[in-house]
Amino acid sequence: MRGLGAILIILTSFFFTGIVFRTKSIFSGRKGPGIFQPVKDIWRLFQKGNVYSETTSFIFRIAPNIYFASVVIALMLIPFGGQKGIFSFTGDFVFFAYILAVGKFFNIIGALDTGSSFEGMGASREALYSLLAEPAFFILMGSLALLTGYTSFYDIFTSIHFGSSISYAIGALASFVFVLIAMIENSRMPVDDPATHLELTMMHEVMILDNSGFDLGLIFYATHLKFAIYGAIIANLFLTPGKEWFYSIPIFIAVQILFAIVVGTIESFMARFRMSHNPQFIFALTSISLLIFLTVLLIVGKFL
Amino acid sequence: MINILLITFAISLIYIGIANRLSTVINILAVQGIILFGVSFIELIQINTINLIFILFETIVFKTIAIPIFLNNVIKKNNIVREAEPFIPDFASVVIITGILLGSIIISNIIDVGHVRKMFFIVAISALFTGLFIIISRKKVVTHIMGYLVIENGVFILSLSAGSTMPMLVNTGITLDIFVSVLVLGIFVNRIGNTFEEMNVDNLTNLKD
Numbered sequence: 137m138r139g140l141g142a143i144l145i146i147l148t149s150f151f152f153t154g155i156v157f158r159t160k161s162i163f164s165g166r167k168g169p170g171i172f173q174p175v176k177d178i179w180r181l182f183q184k185g186n187v188y189s190e191t192t193s194f195i196f197r198i199a200p201n202i203y204f205a206s207v208v209i210a211l212m213l214i215p216f217g218g219q220k221g222i223f224s225f226t227g228d229f230v231f232f233a234y235i236l237a238v239g240k241f242f243n244i245i246g247a248l249d250t251g252s253s254f255e256g257m258g259a260s261r262e263a264l265y266s267l268l269a270e271p272a273f274f275i276l277m278g279s280l281a282l283l284t285g286y287t288s289f290y291d292i293f294t295s296i297h298f299g300s301s302i303s304y305a306i307g308a309l310a311s312f313v314f315v316l317i318a319m320i321e322n323s324r325m326p327v328d329d330p331a332t333h334l335e336l337t338m339m340h341e342v343m344i345l346d347n348s349g350f351d352l353g354l355i356f357y358a359t360h361l362k363f364a365i366y367g368a369i370i371a372n373l374f375l376t377p378g379k380e381w382f383y384s385i386p387i388f389i390a391v392q393i394l395f396a397i398v399v400g401t402i403e404s405f406m407a408r409f410r411m412s413h414n415p416q417f418i419f420a421l422t423s424i425s426l427l428i429f430l431t432v433l434l435i436v437g438k439f440l
Numbered sequence: 441m442i443n444i445l446l447i448t449f450a451i452s453l454i455y456i457g458i459a460n461r462l463s464t465v466i467n468i469l470a471v472q473g474i475i476l477f478g479v480s481f482i483e484l485i486q487i488n489t490i491n492l493i494f495i496l497f498e499t500i501v502f503k504t505i506a507i508p509i510f511l512n513n514v515i516k517k518n519n520i521v522r523e524a525e526p527f528i529p530d531f532a533s534v535v536i537i538t539g540i541l542l543g544s545i546i547i548s549n550i551i552d553v554g555h556v557r558k559m560f561f562i563v564a565i566s567a568l569f570t571g572l573f574i575i576i577s578r579k580k581v582v583t584h585i586m587g588y589l590v591i592e593n594g595v596f597i598l599s600l601s602a603g604s605t606m607p608m609l610v611n612t613g614i615t616l617d618i619f620v621s622v623l624v625l626g627i628f629v630n631r632i633g634n635t636f637e638e639m640n641v642d643n644l645t646n647l648k649d
Contacts, residue, residue: 416531423538
């Protein structure tokens with residue numbers, strides 16, 4: 137049953153973005169598309185052929201595939217409740233972060249390969265923001281590793297247990313940081329607006345302007361998968377290993393739906409930040425992770 | 441529970457660094473007052489009733505209600521622009537405040553703080569230095585008052601860490617200090633507002649003998 141987590145993440149990815157869009161449409165008083173509309177769009181894109189610019193090289197052609205493959209590999213590392221992920225080894229959260237970074241790197245050089253000045257600008261912004269979000273993720277996972285004494289996703293999530301009130305505080309703060317990291321990594325509202333139609337203000341969207349058809353579908357579906365992956369990490373904080381699968385699966389689905397609704401609500405009520413306000417917002421996440429680290433030090437009694 | 445409140449206080453210090461509107465900073469100060477109320481209520485529940493009521497009065501009525509209303513009035517009366525206008529970019533502010541937090545953790549581990557508890561000491565020291573940093577990095581006089589109030593909150597936490605042995609005198613001193621400073625600076629702000637059009641510290645450089 138090692139693949140249960142991966143199967144559930146793939147299932148979640150079918151309706152996750154749909155729920156985000158539905159929440160946004162309800163808040164703005166529209167009827168809105170159905171929950172499965174984003175997946176239908178991707179299916180439509182999968183049936184189309186690709187159009188390649190003459191200035192691009194083979195990098196542009198392989199970039200979307202590598203991006204998608206990296207996300208799929210990252211997906212296989214996520215444990216589910218008491219079950220390990222398909223791969224599980226010591227230090228796999230470092231592998232998780234850098235396999236996603238490899239995908240992002242290929243996305244960036246694919247954008248640079250087109251020679252468009254707009255895409256280079258978007259790529260530069262995307263690189264900057266993921267650079268700033270990386271320490272937040274590592275300090276957070278490092279604190280969890282220090283708290284439990286293990287360095288793989290499975291061991292961390294099985295041996296984490298909430299006993300005192302301060303560990304609930306850590307859980308809440310960690311969920312908060314993970315939600316915002318997911319928003320940054322997927323280029324959603326507070327840092328980037330996916331619905332904007334001006335090249336100068338786009339980040340992720342401008343990078344994929346030249347992709348079309350099947351490649352575009354792959355990139356979109358990878359984004360949905362990434363959202364579901366981060367949702368699964370957050371859900372793992374609340375899945376205690378002793379529980380049976382018929383408790384774990386509803387908790388997992390409930391956390392994912394709640395996460396989607398939270399994302400939709402944030403997108404409905406927050407305007408996109410000005411470009412110059414983004415770095416400090418993302419760096420504040422690192423500061424909060426440092427506070428979590430401090431709290432963990434306090435609990436284990438190592439330093440304080 | 442106290443630790444959670446103190447960590448929330450530390451997060452509010454980081455938030456001051458990225459707050460770019462004056463009203464946000466005022467709201468943070470009000471929230472800090474509520475946090476201090478929680479900390480002092482849990483910490484000082486054993487001491488006698490009059491002293492307890494006095495401290496609760498100081499945190500809730502004074503720090504949470506009176507000062508924010510007063511600052512809002514000053515801002516409205518003097519038509520102060522609502523942006524905070526720092527000298528340095530906000531990103532640098534957040535980095536420096538994070539550095540202050542880390543530095544205070546390291547300092548509290550190097551020196552022996554005696555019977556003061558370390559968590560209180562860390563948060564108090566970082567509040568002190570954050571307040572100082574806000575004073576030196578922001579242009580407006582109102583923001584200087586806000587930085588001063590953050591320092592006051594830090595001193596309050598430091599005095600709380602001594603526990604129920606804290607004499608009434610320290611409390612009275614803190615309250616009087618806040619009263620005098622806010623009133624004097626308020627008058628100061630109003631006077632500058634009457635004399636100069638904009639209330640930046642830059643205007644003081646024009647003063648001559």
